Amino acid sequence: MLTTSEQIVYTNEAKCRDCYKCVRVCPVNAIRMSGGQASVVNERCIMCGTCIRNCPQNAKTYRRDIHKVREFLDGGYTTAVSIAPSFPALFNEWEIKRIPSLLRKLGFRYVYETAVGAFYSAWFSATELQSKDKRNLVCSACPSFVNYVRKYHPSLTDQLSGVDSPMIAHAKIIRSTVGSDVKTIFIGPCIAKKGEAGEPGNKGLVDAVLTFDELLELTEEKGISIDTLEESCFDSVPAGASRLYPVSGGFFRTAGIDYSGLKDSVTAVSGYEEVSELIRMLKEEKGVIAEALFCQTGCTNGPGLKSDIDLHSRKRRVIRYAAAGAESTGNEYDPMPYTDGSISFARKITPSPVTEKQFTEEQVREVLEHTGRINDSDRLDCGACGYSSCYEKALAVLRGMAEKEMCLPYMKKMAEQRSDKIIESTPNAIVILNYKLEIIKINPAFRRFFVCGNSSIGKPISLIIDPEHFIRLRESREEKTEIQQEHPKYGLVCHQLIYKLKEENQIVGIFVDVTKNLTDTRKLDDLRRQTIIQARELLNHQIEMAQKMAQFLGENTARGEILVENLIQLTADPAKSVNDKSAKNWLWDTGTSKR
Ligand code: SF4
Ligand code: SF4
Numbered sequence: 181m182l183t184t185s186e187q188i189v190y191t192n193e194a195k196c197r198d199c200y201k202c203v204r205v206c207p208v209n210a211i212r213m214s215g216g217q218a219s220v221v222n223e224r225c226i227m228c229g230t231c232i233r234n235c236p237q238n239a240k241t242y243r244r245d246i247h248k249v250r251e252f253l254d255g256g257y258t259t260a261v262s263i264a265p266s267f268p269a270l271f272n273e274w275e276i277k278r279i280p281s282l283l284r285k286l287g288f289r290y291v292y293e294t295a296v297g298a299f300y301s302a303w304f305s306a307t308e309l310q311s312k313d314k315r316n317l318v319c320s321a322c323p324s325f326v327n328y329v330r331k332y333h334p335s336l337t338d339q340l341s342g343v344d345s346p347m348i349a350h351a352k353i354i355r356s357t358v359g360s361d362v363k364t365i366f367i368g369p370c371i372a373k374k375g376e377a378g379e380p381g382n383k384g385l386v387d388a389v390l391t392f393d394e395l396l397e398l399t400e401e402k403g404i405s406i407d408t409l410e411e412s413c414f415d416s417v418p419a420g421a422s423r424l425y426p427v428s429g430g431f432f433r434t435a436g437i438d439y440s441g442l443k444d445s446v447t448a449v450s451g452y453e454e455v456s457e458l459i460r461m462l463k464e465e466k467g468v469i470a471e472a473l474f475c476q477t478g479c480t481n482g483p484g485l486k487s488d489i490d491l492h493s494r495k496r497r498v499i500r501y502a503a504a505g506a507e508s509t510g511n512e513y514d515p516m517p518y519t520d521g522s523i524s525f526a527r528k529i530t531p532s533p534v535t536e537k538q539f540t541e542e543q544v545r546e547v548l549e550h551t552g553r554i555n556d557s558d559r560l561d562c563g564a565c566g567y568s569s570c571y572e573k574a575l576a577v578l579r580g581m582a583e584k585e586m587c588l589p590y591m592k593k594m595a596e597q598r599s600d601k602i603i604e605s606t607p608n609a610i611v612i613l614n615y616k617l618e619i620i621k622i623n624p625a626f627r628r629f630f631v632c633g634n635s636s637i638g639k640p641i642s643l644i645i646d647p648e649h650f651i652r653l654r655e656s657r658e659e660k661t662e663i664q665q666e667h668p669k670y671g672l673v674c675h676q677l678i679y680k681l682k683e684e685n686q687i688v689g690i691f692v693d694v695t696k697n698l699t700d701t702r703k704l705d706d707l708r709r710q711t712i713i714q715a716r717e718l719l720n721h722q723i724e725m726a727q728k729m730a731q732f733l734g735e736n737t738a739r740g741e742i743l744v745e746n747l748i749q750l751t752a753d754p755a756k757s758v759n760d761k762s763a764k765n766w767l768w769d770t771g772t773s774k775r
Contacts, residue, residue, distance in 0.1 A: 188243045188374050189220045195239035202231035203566030207452045212581045226327035227372035228474050229483025242371045248388040252363040253287040260290035260354045264368030266426035268501035269480040269494035281409040295418035297350025298425040302434035304343040304525050316468040321345040323372035324474035334531030336462050344525040351385035352523050363387045367395050369482025391484025423502035426479035427495050431471040451476030539578045547574040551590040564588035609691035617641050653678050673698045
């Protein structure tokens with residue numbers, strides 16, 4: 181099993197929110213759900229990138245190879261870049277003319293278009309077609325399509341063309357012209373090319389694969405602005421119409437095969453639906469000649485090419501560039517030196533079937549029963565889980581690819597059961613009314629609060645309680661109201677939350693019994709009132725005391741003044757007799773006696 185860093189398409193677990201979106205979009209069910217995480221099973225994955233485009237959390241991603249390219253550029257290696265013919269889809273006309281300069285500025289020694297290799301792929305495929313007799317033959321530069329056939333329709337592998345893809349053909353040409361120690365870097369819109377470069381038969385030909393998105397990252401990292409660059413040319417010119425290769429039908433044009441869409445045995449397909457149709461044809465018919473690309477409309481819609489430009493405009497840019505290239509280069513086409521067979525562009529594609537463990541009907545039925553899919557009528561085959569039928573999903577559970585709980589109707593039912601349980605057991609009264617304010621549902625607490633039974637169902641709420649607040653909410657634009665209401669008939673005071681269920685045209689009332697709280701509050705208020713009265717009495721008493729004290733202090737002050745006066749007099753007149761009447765007074769007044 182590959183580690184995350186070796187795997188080409190993988191999940192960033194921290195971002196995965198368990199939404200099953202990738203499971204639903206993956207055309208080959210290569211995503212395993214386990215413990216609330218969606219992981220890509222490498223053996224099943226065809227690297228089409230569909231999950232990457234569709235994940236709302238950007239949790240699906242692919243292996244980045246920029247670090248490798250940095251090493252080559254900074255390590256003094258001789259480097260050659262091969263840029264896929266879909267590159268004009270990403271840039272405007274002005275920028276397209278500066279792409280060779282950009283690649284040189286980034287540090288690549290040789291800058292080429294993969295279209296050079298595409299010409300030879302088409303040339304040798306056309307030769308192969310001439311000798312195919314009545315056999316079907318599918319020419320595909322698309323590794324996702326090739327993976328799809330090898331893994332899921334292995335019996336059709338021998339109907340695939342035995343000629344190298346443009347990337348591999350070009351890598352062979354680069355090695356033969358620049359030298360075997362060259363580091364070849366392919367840049368394109370495709371994630372699956374990363375896998376193709378690592379195939380055992382291709383080892384050592386392409387040293388790194390960057391997507392266009394990675395190219396832009398590298399450009400930004402190096403602080404290069406295309407605006408500041410000069411127009412320049414690539415180091416060689418591709419032959420024929422090979423710059424059209426990335427658009428559906430481009431291979432046929434390059435190979436010179438009559439493809440007008442009117443010959444029923446010659447077909448160009450793109451996108452999963454058309455690919456599935458082609459697979460059916462290959463199984464049922466003979467003499468089919470096909471060109472297949474897994475991305476809808478072709479590589480200009482590859483997962484490594486993020487662009488705001490619509491698919492039609494991208495295609496037009498490629499077509500315009502191909503046409504302009506042919507005009508500007510006149511007869512200076514590559515002299516086609518490799519058509520003589522001096523380089524072998526043969527490839528061997530071997531089947532790599534995904535083996536599915538088989539299970540008995542009994543085992544499948546057990547899983548189906550677990551999620552309540554007992555009878556045929558319970559099996560909705562809704563596809564919400566990402567599998568085409570309840571049966572397929574049950575098989576996926578047994579194969580360890582899916583979790584039992586991934587069934588939406590089952591989850592909904594469970595949630596309903598759970599909420600039913602809450603409604604049944606809550607101590608708060610709940611009533612659900614229709615817009616005519618007739619009772620649809622009541623819970624046990626409601627029956628207890630308002631002394632009623634299930635016979636109230638269908639009757640107006642006004643027969644049980646004052647409906648005023650329900651009426652007001654129904655007539656207003658408000659979504660909910662929260663009030664406290666007395667129900668004297670039942671000796672209750674309730675805190676009430678009343679809200680609308682708009683889609684259902686229903687009104688829900690939740691009643692919380694606050695009678696006891698209210699009684700306690702009233703008791704508390706009484707206590708508070710009594711305390712205030714007592715406090716007030718105490719205060720009055722203290723004021724009275726204070727006044728008396730003040731009076732007393734006032735007397736003492738007057739006496740003190742007399743004493744001080746006497747003392748001064750005594751100090752000033754030592755001869756004054758202590759027997760003097762006034763002197764006796766002050767001695768007496770400074771005593772410790774109680775008064
Ligand atoms: S890359 Fe394609 S095949 Fe692989 S997991 Fe994603 S959607 Fe499935
Ligand atoms: S159509 Fe092109 S970009 Fe898409 S998977 Fe195939 S080769 Fe890659």
